[in-house]
Amino acid sequence: MRYVVIMAGGSGTRLWPLSRKGTPKQLLKLISGQSLLQLAYERASRVVPPERIVVVTGEAYLDAVARELPALPAENLLGEPEGRDSLNACAWPAAVLLRRDPDAVIAQLTADHVIEPVDAFAGALDQAFTIAESSPDVLVTLGVVPTSAHTGYGYLQRGEPLADHPGACAVANFKEKPPLATAAMYVTSGDYWWNAGMFVWRASTFLEQLRLLEPTTYADIMTLADHPGRLAEIFPTLTKISVDYAILEPVAHGKASARVVAVPLGVDWRDVGGFASLGELLPSDSDDNASNALIQTLDATNNIVLDHSGSGQLIALLGVSDLVIVQTPDAILVATKDQAEKVKALVAKIAESAPDYA
Template identity: 40%
Template sequence: MLHAVIMAGGSGTRFWPKSRRNRPKQLLRLVGDSTMIQQTLSRVAPIIPPERCWVITGEDQAEATREQLPGLPADQIVGEPCPRDTAACVGLAAALVERRDPGATTIVLPADHVIQPTEAFLASARAAAAIVEADPTAFVTFGIAPNRPETGYGYIERGELLSHPEGIPQYRVERFREKPDRATAEQFLATGRFFWNGGIFVWKARAILEALQRHRPALAGAIDRVSKTLGTPEFPGAIEREYATMEKVPIDKAVMEHAENVRVLEVPFSWNDVGDWRALTALVPPDDRGNAVQGPVLTVESSNCIIVADEGKLVAALGVDDLVIVQSGNATLVARKDQLDRLKAMVEGLESAGFGDLL
């Protein structure tokens, strides 16, 4: 059967001050009436029931995640004691799924992306699952057709065209490429052979565990020892002990770059990874001067700004351009749009500056 694994990590830096350590962006209502993790779970609901959905999150975010997803069994929301990147997350989830449902297929997806329309996503998920059912050794990833020379994403180079499941082109993966510089990104776009790596994967849980055993045996052994204790009094101690020594590595580097039978679907949906506050310009309808606003905001002779305010807290902007202004709780951010790449470093410095309570 098909299970969903939702990766819900994050340190709450790129959407500060709205996001905090215990409230990363997937727990925020950035777009629409529900939080991003609620939207992610709703997206898979038509084909995957709650009893086959799993969330791997940070230990300090697990309780808030359970509150937001009350329909999910509590033991299927697992908190990691420290961040170890996606290989540990993927491996732990695969081990838990395989123990619960031997031979299961899993779709692994981030908790904080905006994907539209849902039916196109579901068609892609069904196509990928069918590929894996037909060939249990296959690893399927979702490729996003690029519309600009983006330097902030990893890329996938496609190889031979294999088929069209659900009418969606399926290619063999030639290779994965790291985030490129501008000139390389422009070359990727010009060739038409490259996709953005959307970080969504479909595979047999057993197959990814076997691949981790081949390529990262120490990591695989630690994951196995943790998974055997789930649902027992030994679990908290086991996960704390094993995670302290686990290698911190993404699943792309740990497995995907080395695996042989990797496919990529040229998915037909629109995708936004909502990387920082600038993403709101594509997700929130702008006013007549290009401002994207949320909450009680008054703009006068201001343009191309992103302004967010808590309910009951007015933000008024007079005669400013290209700014990001975010008021949330007891903190306010004012930044030029072109400086947002430095926000993470600034937030990480709050504690040493005497503002650790705002993290």
Template identity: 30%
Template sequence: MHTMPNSHVYAVIMAGGSAKALWPAARRKHPAQCLELFRLDTMFSLTVRRIASLVPPERIIVISSREGRECIIAAGTDISPENIIAEPSARNTAPCIALATAHIKKRDPDAVTVVLPSDHDVRDVESFIKILEIGIRIAAEKKGLITIGLTPAYPETEYGYIQSAGHSEEMPPEDGEHGYTLFRVKTFAEKPDYATAVQFLESRDFFWNSGVFIWHIDAICREFERSMPELYKDLLTIHEHLGTDTEDEVIEDVYSWIHPVSIDHGIMEKADPVYMLAGDFGWSDLVSWDEVARISASHENPEDTCELDVMRVESSGVFLRKPQGKLVCMVGVNDLIVVDTGDVLLICNKGDTCKVSAIVDLLRREKREEFL
């Protein structure tokens, strides 16, 4: 199989997502990827560290929100501030990726790009990097779109899913001692209800959607032109003005009219060919405090201060995040999520943290901007 020269590999880290899911710890100016949830480092810094073995800092492009850009810069990675690009406003993942594509195409018209979120947890980094290396080779050879799926461990209702169309081909032995299988993708499914998630799990042809993509720059531009022609025109307009005095004005203008669309709905569901590599690398999308609580035990750290100054009497199953130095006493309480940020105290039952966004919406309606 053709090997893609490393000098043509770029990474796009999407770091402009909503702060709703992990509120009140995540805020507009301090988004989820800037939280130190595990291993005493921010999720963004861990993401950069993972991809650094494949892509040097000068070829990592970060797309952030305007409010969150300073937080990203302050993370202290080796990525130049010039590579941390702020969207004028959030427009979901398709415009985010189009903006990054315009920048990369300007630098390298033969680039292969790895696109990944900034706030996911990956425990087996070696396996994760291995599957990305395979995806890069496939993208360079086939000029198709590649996505990474994961065999579901349980019926999760907060993840998107990918349905495979059956085995496409076996990967060569060089791709791992156990080998990897490349699937053709049949369809993408939005977050299901519980009964549907159970059906997905039992069918064995549905995989969790990791939100990680790999493609040649020509392939993604072709699909933008075919499936989202208006956004493709905007991409070309931005591309033309990059590095000029009108760059900021043009991007601002373009973002004033483009509509929010996810890359799954706008491109991946319509593209052809789309391939999926199924991986198993201890992945979690931190979509809620329930998910953070579920995986926190596997990231126990003796220096973690959240469990210091905590007293429990006949209490169990309580996930607690609190300021250092605050004493918390629990009596007769079970299965709660408690997040104390000093100015906000969130308390909810485990299993209900997907509803935290309703509190954020309520605060917006009441214009309580100081808590957002």
């Protein structure tokens, strides 16, 4: 049977003051009053019923996630005592679902992106499921057909096409986030897709690769699946490593028993990791000021204004350009777009001197 696992961990300090210790990015109502998690859940609901959707999140966010997704069965909500990177966010639910259903086929999805159109996404997932169901020795990765020479994503180098699955192909190589010139070469060549960090695999196939490549983690994860009460003891001891490094790359290079194939995702796939990408999702005025707030401007261009304070304040911009202005009930950020990515360093500073606001 088909399952969807949604990964919704991470703290998202890049969106401070929207994202906070208690409210990670995926739970923020960023898009027309919906959170990224709700949007990811809706996408999952297109392909499987709620009882076959699992959410992996931080233990601290379990209550918040349960409130956001009331249809999700309690046993499908997995709370990590601490973040142990994506390998364990893949392995733990795979082991749990394998125990429930030896034939479980899992789509392992992120909740970090806005993906449109949803139909195209569901179509690509269906193709990936079909491939994983028909071939017991494949791990399927989803590759986004690139629309720009983005330097913030990893890339997949396409290998041989798959005979029975139009568009799908083997993965020849995984490439780290490239410099701009390299990214441009990747995109113009047509041989590379963005590595979406989303996968479809049989639980059994994935776990067999884990057993071959990371036997200790495999043993721990299977023990955890059989003894959920030992979560707090076992989970923090797991090796912190990404699933790409631990599984996908070695498998693609023939170091285990399966192979990696890629299915193309022809969608608009937008990271909302930072304010700039968030701004692209908001309505803009004729001077390219993107805002969800009540704004008034004079000689102000290309700003992003995000008001999540509920204050109903008018935000007036005069003569300013290329700023990011974000308001929450207890904090206001005024930053240049150029420097906005340094917000992490600012939050670290705030955590020291005014920890209540971090």
